[in-house]
Amino acid sequence: MHTLPALRAGALALACVLAPAAHANGTIELLTGIPRLACEATLCLSSSLRPGECSPSLDHYFGIKKFNKRGLDWSATVAARRAFLSECPASGEDGMAQRIDAISHGAGKCDAEYLNSSYSGTAYKWRERGYSYAGDNAEPVYEVHSLRTVTLTQLPAYCVVYNDHAWTYELSIQYVGRPAMGGYWIKSEDYDAAQAKWEAEHTGQWASGWNFSLTDPRHRSND
Known part of the structure; x- marks a missing residue:
């Protein structure tokens, strides 16, 4: 060893x-x-x-x-x-x-791969493109793109204990981005580069004029 x-x-x-x-x-x-x-x-x-x-x-x-x-x-x-x-x-x-x-409690359940897999979800990038009319009713028409994301942004309590124990060496992980815009977990040693890359890919022109949510706006409009 x-x-x-x-x-x-x-x-x-x-x-x-x-x-x-x-x-x-x-x-x-x-x-x-x-x-x-x-x-x-x-x-x-x-x-x-x-x-x-x-x-x-x-x-x-x-x-x-x-x-x-x-x-x-x-x-x-x-x-x-x-x-x-x-x-x-x-x-x-x-x-x-x-x-x-x-x-x-924590081994095998607190690394980035496990959390990204177990708490994966779908976010939505969307904007209104106009309205459709049926008689007197006007319904918004959306352009929608689905985004793979991880919805869990805080480590479970058992992972906090496992990662923060005084005898643990380099197990820490951090959350990159935001859930509604394709966030995910990564090792802390790679966080700065990953966060900078995420911001470059998910802000500015990429996000201009768009809305982001964890629910599909087309379903929400039918509630």
Whole structure:
């Protein structure tokens, strides 16, 4: 796991658990099996930097799924994943219980890809192009373009805990743009460039004379 960055004192304690242990009789004992996978998963899920060494532990972690008659049982899945991470010998250290709880609730559900997919929606860019007449009734005629957008602009509480934990390294994400004009989530390290690009593509002449909304104006006029 040497390719991972130092994740502050708490995560360093996990790294020590993974290292060879020399005994008085000269033998060396390596942590193996589920305890090792649990420690590695805790380290890997505490950073967005995940080298190839993370694959076995992450495959095991995300492979833990519990189902009920309606499909995936998220509460049971969280509990089972928490139990797996608790197999790491360092799980009893100060602060580790909170860290494991934050990971089990947030890992896999707080990155930009997941949020953009789970909260995707449609926005509308539109303007009136005139009126149509039926007898004495005049109805506006709209030119409408649909826009792919992400409606969630604030992180869920469990993501705030996961991303802001003192031992987390570079997991933060930010929201680019506005929901009614094609907003989306992106890693914080890429935010400035993405926001500047969004503003260049969604303001000025592109937006001049147009209205934007999360509801189709043609449906609204028929309410």
